[in-house]
Amino acid sequence: VHMTTDHPNGAPFTQYPKVVAWLMSKKAREKTINKINKNARRRLDLPGIEREYSLYEIAIITRAATAKSLGLKEKGHLGVGADGDVAIYNLDYETLDPSSDHKLIRKAFKQTAYTIKAGKIVARDGEIINAPEGKTFWVDSKVKEDARGAMLSALKGKFEEYYTVKMENYQIREGFLSNPFKLTVEAEV
Incomplete structure (x- = not known):
């Protein structure tokens, strides 16, 4: 499974935080589904899906799996030889309950605490502090x-x-x- 987008054609990447929250929380999905027209809602299979993704699975579908499928050996992992691209989110993983804390998940994924590119900090709390030339x-x-x-x-x-x-x-x-x-x-x- 990969989480990709068709930006800007109806699936902007700016909506990733919302989609991540839906994947991690049945409650978040239900809240959105309840806004849909009742006749349309009756035809949906979505409400029957119980599964909720973990943060580990989100990392796989948004980074690791995509990099592997594209053959980008330097991307999608933190091992030896990796480019050193890391996103750090303002979340306490020890106490986080994604199912009920879906608003917190959405807020955290809107803006990283730190974005590290090629081993260098490029953004802190949403502010760009370094803009190195990428590949x-x-x-x-x-x-x-x-x-x-x-x-x-x-x-x-x-x-x-x-x-x-x-x-x-x-x-x-x-x-x-x-x-x-x-x-x-x-x-x-």
Whole structure:
């Protein structure tokens, strides 16, 4: 399971705190479900879901699983060789009851106490204190030349039909990328 978004198309990442609270608390889900039209509510399976995620599971679906699926060996963990990206939330994990403390969960996930990027503190209590240049991830997709040619030909037609930008002007060459990080993918079509 991965928690991802389609920002800005109806699923902005700014709503993650609300979604995290729903995943961790049946009570939070019920509170939201009770705001839905009664006729629509009767057709939902959601109220029957009892499961509540732990903080550990939230870390997996928002960080570890996504990094692993994308093949980002330096991301999603705190082991040797990791980039050292950490989010610290203002929560007391010893006394926290996510099921009933869903408002506290939502508040904490709206703003980290500390955000650490590449081992350096970049934000404290929502204030940016350091803005280091990060990596620009890009994919070098290896496909058979005939498939690549067919795809580029079809794509060029779409560009000419729907865009005001020429396809040649849309591409960004690696030399223009700031701190590039290439992900090589062997693709099959």
